[in-house]
Amino acid sequence: KAGVTQTPRYLIKTRGQQVTLSCSPISGHRSVSWYQQTPGQGLQFLFEYFSETQRNKGNFPGRFSGRQFSNSRSEMNVSTLELGDSALYLCASSISGGRRSPLHFGNGTRLTVT
Amino acid sequence: GIQVEQSPPDLILQEGANSTLRCNFSDSVNNLQWFHQNPWGQLINLFYIPSGTKQNGRLSATTVATERYSLLYISSSQTTDSGVYFCAVEQETSYDKVIFGPGTSLSVIP
Numbered sequence: 001k002a003g004v005t006q007t008p009r010y011l012i013k014t015r016g017q018q019v020t021l022s023c024s025p026i027s028g029h030r031s032v033s034w035y036q037q038t039p040g041q042g043l044q045f046l047f048e049y050f051s052e053t054q055r056n057k058g059n060f061p062g063r064f065s066g067r068q069f070s071n072s073r074s075e076m077n078v079s080t081l082e083l084g085d086s087a088l089y090l091c092a093s094s095i096s097g098g099r100r101s102p103l104h105f106g107n108g109t110r111l112t113v114t
Numbered sequence: 115g116i117q118v119e120q121s122p123p124d125l126i127l128q129e130g131a132n133s134t135l136r137c138n139f140s141d142s143v144n145n146l147q148w149f150h151q152n153p154w155g156q157l158i159n160l161f162y163i164p165s166g167t168k169q170n171g172r173l174s175a176t177t178v179a180t181e182r183y184s185l186l187y188i189s190s191s192q193t194t195d196s197g198v199y200f201c202a203v204e205q206e207t208s209y210d211k212v213i214f215g216p217g218t219s220l221s222v223i224p
Contacts, residue, residue, distance in 0.1 A: 033212065043200065043214035056211040088155060091213075101201075102147055102162035103212065108155055 025093030
C-alpha cells in the first residue's frame with residue numbers, strides 16, 4: 001500500500017508570491033491534516049479535513065487555507081508569502097481522524113521564502 | 115489550549131543503553147501518539163496509545179491517562195534510534211486537532 005505522498009519536495013518562492021502544496025493520502029484514509037514545522041515553533045497544527053469538510057483549524061492567519069477533494073486528496077495554499085513561512089510542511093492521513101486512528105505522515109514539502 | 119511537555123529535551127546514549135522518555139499533558143485527551151522523526155525529517159508513527167501499555171520490539175510505551183502522562187521506553191539502543199521523539203495528543207474537547215510536544219532529541223553513539 002502506498003504511503004502518504006506530498007508534492008513537491010522542495011520549493012523556493014519569493015516574498016509576496018503564493019504557493020500550493022499537494023497531499024495524497026493512503027488509500028482508504030478519509031482524513032488529511034496539515035502541520036508546519038519550524039525550529040522555533042516546532043510542529044504546529046494547521047487544519048484537518050474529512051470528507052471535504054474542514055473540521056478543525058489551528059491558530060494561523062487567513063493566508064493559510066486548504067481544501068480536500070472527493071478522492072480525499074488535499075491541497076494547502078499560502079498566499080502573500082512572508083519570510084517566516086519558510087518551514088517544513090507535513091501532511092498526515094488517517095482513516096477517520098486523530099480521535100480514533102493513528103496518523104501517518106508524508107515526507108513533507110520544504111518551503112523556502114526569499 | 116492543552117500544554118504538552120516532554121523530558122528530557124536532549125539525550126545522548128551509548129549504543130546498547132536503555133532510556134525512558136516522558137510526555138506530560140495538562141488536560142484530558144482522547145488519544146496519544148508517539149512519533150520518531152529521523153535525521154532526514156521523516157515522521158514515523160511508533161505507537162497509538164490512549165491508555166495502557168504496548169510493546170513493539172525494543173520499544174514500549176505506557177500511557178496513564180488519569181495522571182496525564184505517557185512514557186516511551188527504548189531498550190538496547192542502536193544508532194538508528196537517533197532522531198527526535200515526539201508525543202502528540204488530541205484534547206478531549208477539541209476533536210481532530212492533534213497537538214505535538216516539543217520533542218526529545220536523542221543521539222545514540224557507537
